[in-house]
Amino acid sequence: MSKLPPAAIPEGFKPHSSHWGVFSAAWRDGKLTVAPHGGDPDPNGIIDNFPEAIRHKARIAKPMVRRGWLERGPGPDRRRGRDEYVEMEWDAVLDLLGAELIRVRDKHGAGAVFGGSYGWSSAGRFHHAQSQVHRFLNFAYGGYVASVNSYSSGAASVIIPHTFGGYEDMTKHNVTWDQIAEHTDVVLAFGGMALKNSMVAGGGISQHVERGAMQRARARGCDFLLVGPLRSDLPEEAGAEWIANIPNTDTALMLALTHTLVADGLHDRAFLDRYTVGWPVFERYLMGEADGQAKDADWAAPITGLSADAIRALARRLAGRRVLVTVAHALQRAEHGEQPVWMAGVLAAALGQIGLPGGGYAYALGAIGYYGRRSNAVPSPTLSQGRNRHGNYIPVARIADMLLNPGKEYRYNGQTRTYPDIRLVYWAGGNPFHHHQDLNRLRRAFAQVDTLVVHELAWTATARHADVVLPATMTLEREDIGCSSHDPLLVAMHRVAEPFGQARDDYDIFADLSERMDTRDAFTEGRTTREWLAHLYERTRESLAAQGLPAPSFEEFWEAGHMALPQNPDDGGPWRAFREDPVANPLPTPSGRIEVFSETIAGFNEPSCPGHPAWLPPEDVPRAEAPLHLVANQPATRLHSQLDFGGHSIASKHRGREVAAMHPDDAAARGIGDGDVIRLFNARGACLAAIRLSDGVKQGVIQLQTGAWYDPADPEEETPLCVHGNPNVLTRDVGTSALAQGCTGQLTTVEVERFTGNLPPIRAFDPPGAAVHHPVAAE
Known part of the structure; x- marks a missing residue:
């Protein structure tokens, strides 16, 4: 059997895994101790959130029902997020919820239920909350209104299939970190490749290799250029050269770089002729023949904040070298986010490096841990969600639009669609008060439904707005199998702790609810959790056996704790094959080639996303009332908002609040000093944060990472001050374009001032008020 040496799991520790790393854990003197996987060269400190979080006061101990919903019944209610809760016993609350599910199903049908989950709650492949809730709704209702795409890559996941082919081919089966270390001359990274992002991977990650690969590439002479x-x-x-452009102007810079290449005759015309379609149409736009404005360096300079000479010098520096162009998710989480994704690929095509080892275009490399790695040669254990026979869906970032505007038409990917009339939202595994924008608008949206049900391990803002709150176990309180399609380690995730209070696994909750809806046998297939794990593992074992490789039984795997999996060769994937023979190995685009101009997209007639990449000026730009760009990026000390109350996350805060960063000159102009508490505000809302001064932030920009739990000073107000530092009270809830309707939450504009009043207390992690003895609950 292929397994890790015993030293990988310390004596007395049990193996486990998380999205941010494989680890092991044990109890020592009544305190949880965690240790990173012994083979990880650069472990992620987020695992240090577990010890403080596992028995934290923020955990939910018993089923809770919102008082107003319990007393008055289902229906729209602006008291959500303001009301107290009533404790109930499991049988009673499941009877109550089962009756409500049946009422909605019988009266309104599957089209009135939205199944919300974002899939990041556990690295385990069985206790994958998204699969569990969707499986339940498929068997209990025959379907539900689903969501498509993600907050992270909403624009890219729609534009890439039209223009470059398979999204996973572009991200997962493309240039690897080993290729960069060995072959790349220049990495042109728009939005960078921050390690805080690549330290995380769905299903777990056993080796964080990015830092080492960049170090090896740099030592060999590779130039890293950070835009x-x-x-x-x-x-x-990486020893990067920093090119500090104005936020959301990357497309203009890419156009100007390409213009210089073409004007100087440095573009690879042979590559463009053989591997792309539509270049002549785009070139007319680029050179100004179509609209009278050449997209040259002089045009781009005032837009980007860079000098024209610097832009031309950068373009000439790229020509003739093995260049890899990358674009962070961040760039497409903004107005017209489709454009930099498309234009970066066109720039790479003009350089002619696509398909070469370490060259070309690798969208989102560095954005998540399983990009830039070899894929596994055997399938991962995966729980079937069943079939959604209803079939309706929305783009994931449009949930508030849907709830506020039932029956309204909207455009998405060339279609005119209609928002459904949602009566019940069932959320398990996720916190939209982290992911979503304009949280005051989201509060109004959740007030519209009849019933909001949440499975949660702690009192997130979403749980505080729910009508029925069911306490779910933390990953350490479950058994599961951890794995990723691009990590060579299968992990037996042993239970490390007993469930907190009366918390239960999502699977057990759904199994008992299914019994109340006469669908238990279909949902469970008669299996316990351990039997499901053995069943799901069998697919992987059979594949190993078919390849003549050691294929241990489930019991042997579980006892060993880890098992190494074979991986496919680093052969460049579909892009290498396409370069070698574009006729035999066409891309899955309408033309089989890279679509510099897309007839399909042009045929949609969307002014917000024309038929070729273009500069479309954003509406949300600094003005007198909001003169600073706010960059609301992903956090470094937690995954999204998970375990914000954990020790590693808490240690990163100052005076209990999230920390923002800004340039010393911007701070001095406002009388702000390092460590002060500031108020960030615009027309949508306001929040408090502590301030850290840094010359690593471009002047005119303030950065505040997401994930601090929403904490309104006075929940009774319509637009309360968030005292903890959640930037999504400030961000705009609008789509990237009519094509993708992606999230634009990365960027907005704000003003900042020093906060001089009495500091409000942080109550984000305090349980809400509860009416323990309630006459309705006792019936």
């Missing part, structure tokens, strides 16, 4: 407002978006090991 973006934050110097920290590449690690020190």
Whole structure:
């Protein structure tokens, strides 16, 4: 059997895994101790959130029902987020919820239920909350209104299939970190490749290799060029040259770089002729023949904040070298986010490096841990969600639009669609008060439904707005199998702790609810959790056996704790094959080639996304009332908002609040000093944060990471001050374009001032008020 040496799991520790790393854990003197996987060269400190979090006061101990919903019954209610809760016993609350599910199903049908989950709650492949809730709704209702795409890559996941082919081919089966270390001359990283992002991977990650690969590439002579407002978006090991452009102007810079290549005759015309379609149409736009404005360096300079000479010099520096162009998710989480994704690929095509080892275009490399790695040669254990026979869906970032505007038409990917009339939202595994924008608008949206049900391990803002709150176990309180399609380690995730209070696994909750809806046998297939794990493992074992490789039984795997999996060769994937023979190995685009101009997209007639990449000026730009760009990026000390109350996350705060970063000159102009508490505000809302001064932030920009739990000073107000530092009270809830309707939450504009009043207390982690003895609950 292939397994890790015993030293990988310390004596007395049990193996486990998380999205941010494989680890092991044990109890020592009544305190949880965690240790990173012994083979990880650069472990992620987020695992240090577990010890403080596992028995924290923020955990939910018993089923809770919102008082107003319990007393008055289902229906729209603006008291959500303001009301107290009533404790109930499991049988009673499941009877109550089962009756409500049946009422909605019988009266309104599957089209009135939205199944919300974002899939990041556990690295385990069985206790994958998204699969569990969707499986339940498929068997209990025959379907539900689903969501498509993600907050992270909403624009890219729609534009890439039209223009470059498979999204996973572009991200997962493309240039690897080993290729960069060995072959790349220049990495042109728009938005950087921040290690805080690549330290995380769905299903777990056993080896964080990015820092080491960049260090090896740099030692060999590779130049890393970071384009973006934050110097920290590449690690020190890369030795990056920082090109600090104005946020959301990357497309203009890419156009100007391409213009210089064409004007100087440095573009690879042979590559463009053989591997792309539509270049002549785009070239007319680029050179100004179509609209009278050449997209040259002089045009781009005032837009980007860079000098024309610097832009031309950068373009000439790229020609003739093995160049890899990358674009962070951040760039497409903004107005017209489709454009930089498309234009970066066109720039790479003009350089002619696509398909070469370490060259070309690798969208989102560095954005998540399983990009830039070899894929596994055997399938991962996966729980079937069943079939959604209803079939309706929305783009994931449009949930508030849907709830506020039932029956309204909207455009998405060339279609005119209609928002459904949602009566019940069932959320398990996720916190939209982290992911979503304009949280005051989201509060109004959740007030519209009849019933909001949440499975949660702690009192997130979403749980505080729910009508029925069911306490779910933390990953350490479950058994599961951890794995990723691009990590060579299968992990037996042993239970480390008993469930907190009366918390239960999502599977057990759904199994008992299914019994109340006469669908238990279909949902469970008669299996316990351990039997499901053995069943799901069998697919992987059979594949190993078919390849003549050691294929241990489930019991042997479980006892060993880890098992190494074979991986496919680093052969460049579909892009290498396409370069070698574009006729035999066409891309899955309408033309089989890279679509510099897309007839399909042009045929949609969307002014917000024309038929070729273009500069479309954003509406949300600095003005007198909001003169600073706010960059609301992903956090470094937690995954999204998970375990914000954990020790590692808490240690990163100052005076209990999230920390923002801004340039010393911007702070001095406002009388702000390092460590002060500031108020960030605009027309949508306001929040408090502590301030850290840094010359690694471009002047005119303030950075505040997401994930601090929403904490309104006075929940009774319509637009309360968030005292903890959640930037999504400030961000705009609008789509990237009518094509993708992606999230634009990365960027907005704000003003900042020093906060001089009495500091409000942080109550984000305090349980809400509860009416323990309630006459309705006792019936």
